[in-house]
Amino acid sequence: MIVATAGHVDHGKTTLVKALTGTDTDRLAEEKRRGMSIDLGFAYADFGSEWPIGFVDVPGHERFVRNMLAGVAAVDFALLVVAADDGPMPQTREHVAILDLLGIEQGAVAITKIDRVSPERLADVRVEIAALLARSALQGAPVFPIATPSGEGLAALRTHLTAADLAWTGRSTQGSFRLAVDRCFTIGGAGLVVTGAVFSGRVNLGDQLLISPQGTPVRVRSIHAQNRTTLFASAGQRCALNLVGTGLKRHEVQRGDWIVALMAHAPTARLDVRLSVLGSESRALTHWAPVHLHIGATALSARVATLGERSILAGSTGMAQLVLDQPISAMRGDRFILRDQSGQRTIAGGFVVDPFGVTRGRSKPARLAQLSAMELPSASDSLMALMAVTPEGVDLARFGQAWNLTTHELDSLLQGLEIQVIATASGRVAVAASQWASLGVAICAAVDAWHGEQADSLGPTDAELASQLSARNASAVFRAALKSLLTDGSLVREGLSMRRPGHRARLDADDVLLLERVSAILQAHGLRPPIVGELATTLNMESPRLLEFLLRVSALGHLVRIARNRFFLPSTVVALSELAATLAAQSADGMFDAAQYRDRSGIGRNLTVQVLEFLDRVAATKLIGERRAMQP
Template sequence: MIIATAGHVDHGKTTLVKALTGIDTDRLKEEKQRGMTIEPGYAYADFGCEEPLAFVDVPGHERFVRNMLAGVAAIDFALLIIAADDGPMPQTVEHLAILQLLGVQRGAVALTKTDRVAPERVNEVAVQIATLLSTTPMQDARVFPVVATTGKGVQALRNHLADAAASIPRVAMAGNFRMAIDRSFTLSGAGLVVTGAVTSGRLRVDEEVVVSPQGETLRVRSIHQHNRPTDVASAGRRCALNLAGSSLKRISVERGDWLVAAAAHAPTERLDVRLVVHASCPSSIEHWTPVHVHIGAAVVNARVAILGANSVEPGQSSFAQLVLDRSISAMHGDRFILRDQSARRTIGGGRVVDPFGIHRGRAKPERIAQLSAMERATASEALDALLAICPDGVSLQPFAQAWNLTPDEQTVLRERHAMICFHDRDVLVGIAAQRWTAMRGQLTKVLREWHQSEPTSVGPTDAALAAQMQFQRMPTAWRAACKALCDDGLVVRQGVSLRLKEHQPVLSALDALLLEQISLLLSRAGLRPPIVGELARELDMNQATLVEFLERVSRMGHLVRVAKNRYFLPETLDKLAGIAAQLAVESPTGRFDAASFRDRSSIGRNLTIEVLEFMDHARITHFSGGSRKMLD
């Protein structure tokens, strides 16, 4: 169990920790001289539990709240310390607000310096404490009168902490490894050592770990967990890791950084959050308010974008996006604290809902609905809710990263849900099985109706099919469902047209004869069909009459108009697309350029450009950066 002190300056936090553990947590010369804690201090003690209890002694002075926040980023139990002579003071109230906003549920109160006051004063302060805690999760916390300098009452507090440690639920070893670094120093003969609380997963000696958000990889030379050497760093414990690696010459590992498994390294600058404005905040938080965000052991400047409103009143909550001024590492569920621009007052806090906030459309109703789904208690419940409201499916990799799921956890999650998975370019998307079945049924229904109304047509193009279904462009999931129908043999793609397997277009006798003659000429020409003028001369036809016919049969899908004066047989276009696909497969990058396509197809430079631009428009290929890649 990790226990953090909290309370006003000079109320005896460090003295009490020493009485409980025998360790003086003030290690800095300046702290000794001033008699005041400046940096968080750490102590470990054996209370007869399964493993030592970890204590984090935080500064109480208002000037060092930033340091205090670094110490309480990941704790299990709060020890609120209040001096009997002073009673609750301003930093007592602020520290209590911080603990509440961080979601700390368990705690106790140490009423110190009781030897300096009369018994009546002890009772008076006890009443003040009960009032102070009455609206917080610590309202049932026990109060222990103590005199840390003599040891009076300390044993009762030790017993209570041991009982609390025995009853605290074990932290599940779920998720990828993450540890918030709150201290970094160099030891002679060992090198770099960092300490912090492990929030998820586990890490073993000799494994690699990523410093996030920098992205550099280091190796773990040794581990101390709750001040004992061990081979494994586990969630719910404070650990010290001795790190090594050549990248230490390039980066500085500091408080506020994270050590994470490679899969959990996903820096972000936009956090979609559930924001809670504390009741003690003197005014509402307005849209685009500048703040200091404390998350993990880091502090970063940010702006608050309120989603769906212009402000949030004290005591109220809302979805918001924190727009950070630099990248940080964060995951769903991470707690944060907001302080005002002057860093003098705690004004709110909350939890990260989606660490990968979007820039455009962040306040649209559909995005708010997605955030509501992401707020569910478990990843399984959140995925269920998202599948129900996302008609185009859920991108599974960003979801898995947001929830910090390991590969095995992702596999189990997919197996538990009735969903179909497909790839959209390089992204794995999941869609509810019921919705997928309905989409396939709707596609075949629309194609059947098309064939009935256009019996001479091969079938609609993708664009025509989208228009028929009242889409401006065929959405990702619908394209995937259409491809699946083709893969299953129920739908045939003929050139750029789609038709049901059983459909055969019927032309008039004259049109069929002319199309047969044209098809013969185009077939003889191979991959480089003649232009319209050449076709007219071969057929001894008026060019305008031929163009009208070519336009009509290309709209039916019998031919494909690739350029203004050039038509292809669907099978010829298929062969050219096959050349492009082969070039992409042979390329290490999966991309190819126009020159390699020209050389492989031997159709010449100008026609190569026309063909490739047509394939871009038809979403067979995608052009960017001077080269192309194949689309599904």
């Protein structure tokens, strides 16, 4: 268990921790000189449970709230310290508000310096504390009057802390390992050491980790957990890691960084959050307000983009996107604090709903529905709800990262759900089994309707079908559904068109004969069919009349117009697309240029340009700079 002190400056937090642990947590020379904590202090006490209890002693002065926030982000128990002579003071109130916003519900109150006041004054302070905590998570927390010089009350507090530690069930060790760095230093002969609270997962000796958000690889040489040398550490413990890495320097890691497992490294600069504004604020938190964000041990500037409403009223909650001035490491459920632009006043807090906020459409109803799904308490419920409002499917890798699920945990979750998992070039996508079945029925119905309305057409192209269904043509789910229907025989591909197995396009007799003649000429010319004028000469027809015919049968899917004066057989277009796919597959980076396509196809420069521009238009390829890749 990790215990953090809280309370106003000079109320005796450090003295109390020393009395409980025997450790003076004021380690800086300036702290000794001024008699006041400036930075975080750390101590441990063995009260008889399996692991020592860790204490984080935080500074109480308003100037050092930033340091205080770095120490309380992942504690399990708050020890609120109030001096009997002063009673609750401004920083007492702010610290209580911070503990509330961070969701810290376990705690106790120590009233110090009782040897300096009368029994009547002590009784008054009790009443003040009860009033302060009345609407907080610490309401009803036990109160321990203490006189540190004589030791009065210390035994009762130790007994309570011991009982709380024994009753503490510990944090779940599920998820990838994440440690929020609050201290880093070097030790002669050992090298770099980082300390911090373990937010999730487990780390073992020899593990390969990353410094995030930088992505610097490191290896764990040794571990101290709760002040003991050990082979592993897990969520809910304070931990010191001796890290080694190629050319690793002290300046490459600092307070606010994270040490994470490889899967947990996903830097982000936009956090979609559930935000609670303190009721003590005199005004609402408005859209695009500048703030200071404190999350984990990180502190940085950000802007608040309210979602759905233009402002969030004092004492209320709302959805918002935090737009950060630099990338950080964060996961769904991480708690945070917001202070005003000057960094002098705590104004709000909340938790991360989706660490991967979108840049466009963040306030649209569809996106807000996705955030409502992400806000559900369990990952399985969240995924099912998310699939219901995400027709293009849920990116499982992104979902797993957002929820900090290991590969094994994600796969186990999927096994218990009625879903369809689709493998794509960029990863796995999931849709609900019912949605998958409905999509297949809708596609077949759309093709049937097409045949009924356009009996002389082969059938719709992929793009036309997607448009008819209001589906995204690039959607991995839509393309996978087409592939599945082709595989089971529900659909048949005819060139670029889709048709039902029993459908045959009906052209009049003259059109059939002319199409057969045109097709024979195009087939004979392979990948380099003649232009319209040359084709008209061969057929002994006037060019305008032939062009009208070619346009009409192309609209029906019998031919494909790739340029103003060039028409191809559908099978030839398929061959040209497959050639592009082959070039991309044979390239190390999955890309090719026009010269490579020209040389492999042998169709010449001008026709190559026309073909590739056509493939871009039908979303078979994508132009990236001077090169092309296949669309996913």
